[in-house]
Amino acid sequence: MKSLQTKIFLFFVLLLLLVQSIALWTLIKGNNAQEQQEISNRLTTAKTIFTEQFNSRRDYLAAFAETAAKDYGIKDVFEDDTRSLLFALNNHRKRINADLAMAISANGNITAQLQVSHLDNAKTKVQKGSELGSQFKHTDWLESQEKSHLYMLDGTLYQLSLSPLSVGTSTIGWLAFGFEINQTLATHFLEITRLEVDFILNQNNQWLLIASSNPDADINFAKNIVNGQTPEQYIAIGELITEFDDQQFGLAMYGLRADIVKLLQEQWWQFLILTFITLLLSLTSAYIIAASITKPIKRLVKQAKMIARGDYQQKIELKDSSELGQLADEFNLMQQAVLTREQEITHRANHDPLTELPNRNILVKTLNQCISNKTSFQLFHLNLSRLKDVNETLGHDVGDWLIQRTADRLKKLSQFTLLCHLGGDEFILLFEKKEKHSITELVKNINTALEAHCDYGGINLQLQVRIGISSFPEHSNVDKTLLQMADTALQNARKNNKNYQCYDKSLDVNSVERLNLINDLKHAISDNQLELHYQPKLDLKTNVVTHAEALVRWYHPTLGMIPPDSFIHIAEQTGQINSLTRWVVATAFSQSATWRKDNIDINVAVNISAENLKEPDFYEFICNTLTANKVPANKVTLEVTESAVVDNPESAIMLLQRFKDTGIKISIDDYGTGYSSLAQLKQLPVHELKIDKSFVQHLHEDEDDRIIVRSTIELAHNMGLSVVSEGIEDDFALRWLAKQGCELGQGYFISRPKPTNDFTAWIKKQEVLSVEKG
Structure with a gap:
């Protein structure tokens, strides 16, 4: 009992018996639960x-x-x-x-x-x-x-x-x-x-x-x-x-x-036999280890401490052919394996597994080093176009293959000092300004490297990228900010369908303003920030205003008046257009009822979005609002763009027909700028065409515009439709359109859009002048 060998052996025996006893008891207790779980x-x-x-x-x-x-x-x-x-x-x-x-x-x-x-x-x-x-x-x-x-x-x-x-x-x-x-x-x-x-x-x-x-x-x-x-x-x-x-x-x-229980029972007996064999072998091994462990144990402990400190250079050399000598050899192998795994882990932490290119970690370190050394450089943030279409059509394996081919081609660009893959379809190229290369030249080199088609199983896939560019020290001296700026430029390039975009402060301003508008638009209706303006439509035969178009204006508490072009598109993209249109309809119909009480007989036109035509209860909402305000259906015009009908022609035509059957006037807005064909136009249940202002504003000097407008008026009349021309900005256009038989005219020459009170006073004045002339 006094020998170290005996003590070690007995310790192993007791420890093994204790562990095996606990394990066996636990397995017996958990057998039923295991059966049910299995x-x-x-x-x-x-x-x-x-x-x-x-x-x-x-x-x-x-x-x-x-x-x-x-x-x-x-x-x-x-x-x-x-x-x-x-x-x-x-x-x-x-x-x-x-x-x-x-x-x-x-x-x-x-x-x-x-x-x-x-x-x-x-x-x-x-x-x-x-x-x-x-x-x-x-x-x-x-x-x-x-x-x-x-x-x-x-x-x-x-x-x-x-x-x-x-x-x-x-x-x-x-x-x-x-x-x-x-x-x-x-x-x-x-x-x-x-x-x-x-x-x-x-x-x-x-x-x-x-x-x-x-x-x-x-x-x-x-x-x-x-x-x-x-x-x-x-x-x-x-x-x-x-x-x-x-x-x-x-x-x-x-x-x-x-059958299941039988299989589990067989596994149970196999486990018991395996446990017994393991216990026997463990006891034998304990005896052998205890007999020879005392002599070199200090050397093993010392070597373990060196490994713990990160020193992998020293090795154990034991002139011993026994198990302990083998243990020393295995210890050395383990030391080398730990070193290899650490190197692999370090590599994996700093490289993308798909392309084996440096990842964001290496990029950030490199940027900080360049910034510390005050080395001027440019970041090219690349985004691979249409990768999502490839993934959805051919599968993610093909998409991964395409990313790898992109990486292979970008590696050949010798002008750049670093190529990183940020994951997905995004790459970063770092160009140090040691050589004179213009941005245009560098972008051309990138596109040239990618322009050859990739052949995958007989399918030709084209590599195209959008590029956002930021520079040090011109734009920032912080790595994260430079990356963000390059990303902002990239998003702008994608949005405007450009091949590349250099960062500019205005891009951030637009992004921040747009984000603020998206958030503020949610409260614009509830906080009474919206207002309707009305622009008159003149009957070109009688020179009497018979119609008016309701146009929404947003008076932001801090930014002032925001034009519709800045927030209508946001409302459509964020799903707020439905509530916005309903507010416009309710307000316009209510104002129409007020005018009728004041003996102002005028048709009110409101603009309808494509999203409104998809609402299941939009028809009922319009009819209920007409009834609530006691407005005749023939005193209301719904203006719908061509694109709104093209998106879903069958359901749109069906809904517009219901409006027409009710008596509401239907107008195709901005005619000539959309995609509808004559065959489709023939099917639309509309009363009038509204010629876009882009064809009207230059009638005086542009013979082509006069030909287009004249042909459109003749086409509309042949189809039994009336015509409204917007964008009348001079006397020539007004008289010329009247001569061509255009029914209604609208534009700044007649009147700009006016707030409700100003429009009411203006229309009353026009009626007085009309009576006096009569």
Whole structure:
């Protein structure tokens, strides 16, 4: 007992026995909990695997259907003979090995249908579907936004995705592709999860067993599992998916509890045997270690202390072939491994794992060093364009590959002293002004390095970047500020669709002012900061003001009057345009009612945004506001821009028709600057066209503008529409437009927009002058 060897050995024996006893007791106590946890984990994992793969099939079908619908080849044969369409449709089907493919015409007829039959010899047969030539039985799906549907055909259930086939703004039909939900799919999940899988469907309150990996599957058993009723001898989990219209799709995954418990018991005995062997080996090892550990132990302790201090240069050399000598060798190897890992950790902390380029840490250190050395430099902040489109279309693997190719090409730019990858699609190039290179020349070199196409699997991908540039010491002497300035310049370049932008103080001012306006606009209505001005519209035949346009003005408490161009776009982007438009409508209609009581009979026009046309209750709001103010519908004009109609023509035309049926006047604002075609204009339920001021302001000296305006007036009159010309700023334009038959005129020559009281006084004065002239 007095020897160190004996004491060490007994210490190890007691310690091992104590540890093993505690571990064994803990494992015994936790065996039941482990069994339940294992079952729960297995069921949860099985359900997760099914959900992810089922959703993956859905997304893959949806993406492929959308891609196929954009194929010009299938559009060319869509309305040709059925044979050509079937051939083109089958080519697309084979790309994803779909089990069902359909083409549906615009009137809902199934013009092409291919169905894959799975034969007993594991082969497949493609044949025409039984519904070919018949009416598609789920026409409501054609306008639905749902990505996935369940489709029953000849007793077979398919997971189906549809995509509209469009030519221009017209939908000429739909394409649909589907995967069969069958025994093969159920067996696939059985192989992954080791649980039997049943697929059931509730159709018209009747449950059907669609497919199962279990030859003895029972519909009532599967239905009970889906409803959460599991027999005691089974482990099971069910899922009821109700997102498919009026159908309920059920999944039942189950297995015998005895099989799981048996497996756990086998693992338990294996663990006991392993524990016994480990204990025996540990005791033997303890005895051997105790016999030889005393002599070199001090050297090992000393070496450990040196490693703790970070000294990895010294090594232990023991002329000993025993385990302790090997331990010394392993200690040396461990020392080298620690050093290697530290170097790897340091490298990883300072480099991007995708491109192996220096990251932000290295960049900040380099910037601080350049600033400390007062070395003039420029930061080029690069943003790779359209990477999001590549990720969404081809996948993130292709996006990562594209980032790596960008890094490879940027590495070849020898003028720059540092290239960093900040992550995602952002790079930083550091140029020290030791050589004379203009910014234009450097940007050109960057674009030249990236201009060659990248070929990925036969797809040519073009590398393009936006660049923001900041400089030291011109802009700042702080690393973070310089990075922020370069980023601000980059955002401005992206916003204005420019290749590059050098930082300027005004960019920060605009950003701060815009941010303040976004925050302040939320309180503009509640704090009564908004006001309506009215600009008259003159009847060019009678020279009498018959109409007025309501124009909103924002009187900011600190910034003063803010023009509409500065905040209308913000309101549309931040979702505040709906409340803003409703305030304008309510205020304008109320003022119209006040004017009528004062015997001022005038039509009031208000501007409507594209977002307003998407509101489900906007029509009811307009009608209720008219009724509340007792304003006749024919005394109100809604001015809608072309782009507002182009965004969603079908719903917009339907809503505008309801307004027209009510008696409200509809005007197309800023005509000539949008994208509507004559065919679309013909379909719009409007009363008048409003010619944009850009065509009117220079009528006196621009013959082309006169030709455009004259043609527009003739076109409108031929279509039964009246015309309003805005931007009248001289007597020539007023008289010329009147001569061309333009009904109404608006512009600074007639009157600028006026506040309500000033406009009321002005209109009364005009009426008096009109009476006196009469």
